[in-house]
Amino acid sequence: MAARTVQWPPYVRAAPWLLIVGGLVWNSLDPADYWGDPMLAAAAVLSGALLGLRDTLAVALANVVGIVVLSVRDGSIGTQDGFLELVNTTFAALLGIAVNRVVARHGRHLARVRSVAEAAQRAVLPEPPGRVAGLEVAACYRAAQDEALIGGDAYALQSTPYGVRVLIADVRGKGLHAVGAVSVLLGAFREDAHRESDLGALADALERTLVREAAQLSEELRLEGFITALLVEFPPGEAVARTLDCGHPGPYLLGGGGPGVSRWDAGDPGLPLGMGVLGVARPGVESRPFPPGSTLLLVTDGVTEARDAAGEFYDPVRGLAPLGPFAGAREAVEALVADVARWTGGPRDDDMAVLAVTRRAGDGERSGGDRGTGAIGHSARP
Secondary structure (H helix, E strand, O other), rough: OOOOOOOOHHHHHHHHHHHHHHHHHHHOOOOOOOOOOHHHHHHHHHHHHOOOOHHHHHHHHHHHHHHHHHHHHHHHHOOOHHHHHHHHHHHHHHHHHHHHHHHHHHHHHHHHHHHHHHHHHHHHHOOOEEEEEOOOEEEEEOOOOOOOOOEEEEEEEEOOOOEEEEEEEEOOOOOOHHHHHHHHHHHHHHHHHHHHOOOHHHHHHHHHHHHHHHOOOOHHHHHHHOOEEEEEEEEOOEEEEEEEEEEOOOEEOOOOOOOEEEEOOOOOOOOEEOOHHHHOOOOOOOOEEEEOOHHHHHHOOHHHEEEOOOOOOOHHHHHHHHHOOOOOHHHHHEEEEEHHHHHHHHOOOOEEEEEEEEEEEOOOOOOOOOOOOEOOOOOOOO
């Protein structure tokens, strides 16, 4: 992975040079008191902290040469004051270079840490196949913190004998516990999606795995930990989508002959995974038409609970309707992510996961061909 470099605005690169000009002009106007020296020192340190080594060396050289020229002009080049002035300027220049080297070393360390984090993310959430069993797939993951790569949201896709099955989930909480829960959930989904014949049995199998793993956690995490999830199945040979809601926001249908964007709310949403100890029966699987040319958009609450400056929640129906129609899954994901960023206008409070599945017109329904498996991580970030 290539290390990311910070692209500063042009005025940041110009700031040290403006400080040098200001400091030298001030010193030339009042050479006795050297009031411009703090500006020269600030220019050296600022360039070391914000700019590359070449620019830092150029600023340091300009500082020293400028002071030498002024000392020659005012006749202090051989005096004690002139010598001390040159020493102070050189010290500030060397300090700026030292700061630059420290910042560069920490930058390289951060790049190595990020490469390890991205490798871990690809292991937990690998890239999806772009097409599987006649379906086009696209996905995106955005952590709440810009420097974070792994969070508590997850999604996965698996091609099985029962059709293509999709999972999107949101783990309660953050940090390493959430990442560990995501890893357990996705591992169980990859295995059980092939074994269980219907979505209800699949949800029960995931529940048993989570309960078994929770036995090793502290009492607080065991009692309060849960995962909202939505399971979707696209059976072979049928233009329908079957859904099972476990306390998760419903998906959105784009196109398909109906309104531009509509939300598929579950008639009987169930409890989140991990709360089976309450003894509440799981709701039945719901089946809805999913005709060719339509896109099903699955999201986590990082989308539906994104707020604008006035505190109003984002509504994908209102946000996406004027942006469509969309050519496919990738275009729908890109439009949603961009619209949420426009809505919030700044950092989000929660992770955001988006997965879109498009049934292409004329592709035909088939269980073979284009078959692929794999959990889905954030692909190229739109």
